Amino acid sequence: MVGNPFDNPFYHARPLFDLRSVMGQESLWRDLEASVREAVRANPIFVRLLANDCLNNLPPLAFFRDAVIEESGERSATLDLKRSALRPLVDVGRVFGIAAGSVLGGSTLERFRVARSMLPEQESIFREAAQTLNVVLYEQARAGIRQQDGGWKLNPDRLSHHDRQVLKSGFRSIHRLLEFTAAGQWMEAA
Numbered sequence: 001m002v003g004n005p006f007d008n009p010f011y012h013a014r015p016l017f018d019l020r021s022v023m024g025q026e027s028l029w030r031d032l033e034a035s036v037r038e039a040v041r042a043n044p045i046f047v048r049l050l051a052n053d054c055l056n057n058l059p060p061l062a063f064f065r066d067a068v069i070e071e072s073g074e075r076s077a078t079l080d081l082k083r084s085a086l087r088p089l090v091d092v093g094r095v096f097g098i099a100a101g102s103v104l105g106g107s108t109l110e111r112f113r114v115a116r117s118m119l120p121e122q123e124s125i126f127r128e129a130a131q132t133l134n135v136v137l138y139e140q141a142r143a144g145i146r147q148q149d150g151g152w153k154l155n156p157d158r159l160s161h162h163d164r165q166v167l168k169s170g171f172r173s174i175h176r177l178l179e180f181t182a183a184g185q186w187m188e189a190a
């Protein structure tokens with residue numbers, strides 16, 4: 001998959017980079033991680049492709065009345081937090097974790113901390129992303145408790161004016177993060 005990402009459906013396999021060792025022989029885990037790290041180093045285009053693919057899931061632009069306005073201009077009656085907010089943040093965190101050499105495991109917040117130390121001049125973009133991740137998870141938990149489900153689908157009419165403003169600010173942060181990541185100039189500095 002890493003060696004030849006063009007002929008493999010690596011987009012669907014990206015969550016495998018989130019694997020963590022839970023139990024068993026630690027040496028086997030270290031060997032696997034070293035092998036994956038070496039495969040990534042041997043194919044630098046892989047991180048560029050991952051970075052570019054982060055643009056596949058864009059957050060909405062805004063709320064208008066009780067509708068969510070998507071990047072395409074389409075209106076939706078619900079906000080899919082997982083697809084339009086959580087997934088882009090996790091994908092970008094994964095890219096920066098892999099670029100920093102931490103190819104397996106690690107939470108998205110840990111990966112944003114690694115990115116801040118790797119690119120200190122861009123510290124604010126990663127701090128905003130971490131704050132947005134916390135807001136998204138908070139809104140998801142609130143909705144899940146209220147709706148008695150996973151909380152991934154939010155109805156804009158149930159959001160307060162303040163919650164809408166906080167989420168819109170988060171959407172802007174995600175857009176900036178995605179644009180920065182996909183542009184790729186940071187790869188030369190890393």
